[in-house]
Structure formats: structure tokens, C-alpha cells
Amino acid sequence: MSRKAEVNSNEQPLMAHLLEMRDRLLRIVLGLLLVFIPLTFVAREVYTVIATPLMALLPEGTTMIATEVASPFFAPIKLAAALAFIISMPWTLWQAWAFIAPGLYKSEQRFVAPLMLSSTLLFYAGVAFAYFLVLPAVFGFLVGMAPEGVSVMTDISAYLSFVLTLFIAFGLAFETPVAIVLMVQTGLVTPAKLKSVREYVFIGAFVLGAIFTPPDIISQFMLAVPVYLLFELGIFVSRWVTPGIAEVEAQQRGNGAG
Secondary structure, X not given: OOHHHHHHHXXXXXXXHHHHHHHHHHHHHHHHHHHHXXXXXXXXXXXXXXHHHHHOOOOOOOOOEOOOOOHHHHHHHHHHHHHHHHHOHHXXXXXXXXXXXXXXXXXXXXXXXXXXXXXXXXXXXXXXXXXXXXXXXXXXXHHHOOOOOOOOOOEHHHHHHHHHHHHHHHHHHOOHHHHHHHHHHOOOOOHHHHHHOHHHHHHHHHHHHHHHOXXXXXXXXXXXXXXXXXXXXXXXXXXXXXXXXXXXXXXXXXXXXX
């Protein structure tokens, strides 16, 4: 084969991959738009639902406020965009999976598909945990701490940013088991090694809670405890789904003893 023919044969697969990537990205954007556009028509109603955890705790006659001229329009639209991203996540992950699957071994394909499904469900579980449990507890604490004579009237844009930050923080925190399984599967760590650093993980979970949640002990505790429990769950699952991990740990112990 001539050098020119070899170059052309290498360029063709590369172009095919780039074209497929473009098609997959377009499908992801199309799926996002198909969810986002209908949500824009009910964006105000959806915002009312998201605001319920705070509104239910405010004194009678108190409302949220808009301190910027365009906030009443942009805040619901921003929420619709965020929800469209969350709702269309399975479609996005499926397109990513369809793109990378041909390059994987059969054993890897059997592993990745359940991993993507579990990561999606765990992210949704984290968002639901934040909405139904964390937000009422946090707002109950914060509203209760307001000095007498001070009316709590939160700006709608600031409230939305606060809520979305919590949703993302808890959604990502609930991915802890997936991250641990990936690290064990790729050989970066072993379950035994993870068990040996439990104390540091416990402390680190509270540090993360202090960074990514409001400055109150309730939300920090409600993030740190699930993260640590999910860490333990990840250790258990990784040992169960990783073939030969017991032999690897036994060999490491033998080398250490030697």
C-alpha cells in the first residue's frame, strides 16, 4: 500500500468518527430542545412547585420578590432549561453510550450499560432527596433564625440559584458509589484500601458539606451522612461486581507482609 493510500485510509475512519460525533451531539441538542420548549409554556407553574418548600414556611401574607426588572421572565426560563437538562439526561447518556460502545469489548459493554443507568438513577435520587428532605429542613432552620421583626422575602433569582446549587451538589454526591466502582474496576484502588481510609472519608464528607451547602449544620449533616453511607455502599458493590478482587487483595497483603 502506498503512503498516500495509507494516509487516506486513516483519514476516512477519523472523518467517520467525527461525523458520527456531530450526529450524536445534534441528537442530544434536539432531545434537550424537545423537553425545554414544552417546559417554557409551564415555566411559571414549575417555578411555583420548586418554590413550595420555602413558601410553605413563610409567614402568611409574605411573598418572594424580584429585585431585577427581567427576573420574573428569566428565572422561570432558567429553571426550565435546568430541568430540561436533567430530564433529558437518559437520552444524552444513551447517545454517548451508542458512540463509545463499538470501541469496547463485550465484557466492557456489559459493565458500562448498567453503570450509566445506575448513575442516572442515583443523580435523580440525589435531586429528589434535596427537594423533599433537605430544602424543607434548611428553610425551616433559616426562616426560624430570622430576628423578630425581620420579614423573609427572598429574591426569585437568588432562590433559584440556591436551589439549583443544592440539586447539583446532591445529585453529584449520590454518584459516589459509581465513582468507587469505576476506581476499583480500573485498578486504581481496592476495597480493602478504601476501607483503610474510612476515617478520612468521613471527615472529608463533612468538609464537602461545608463547601457545597449553606452555612448551617442541618444541610451539611444531610449531605455528609448520605455521602459516607454511599461510600460504604460503593465498597460493597465494587467487591461484588469486580471479578478476582479478593485474589488481588490477598496478593497485595502477601507483598506487604513480604
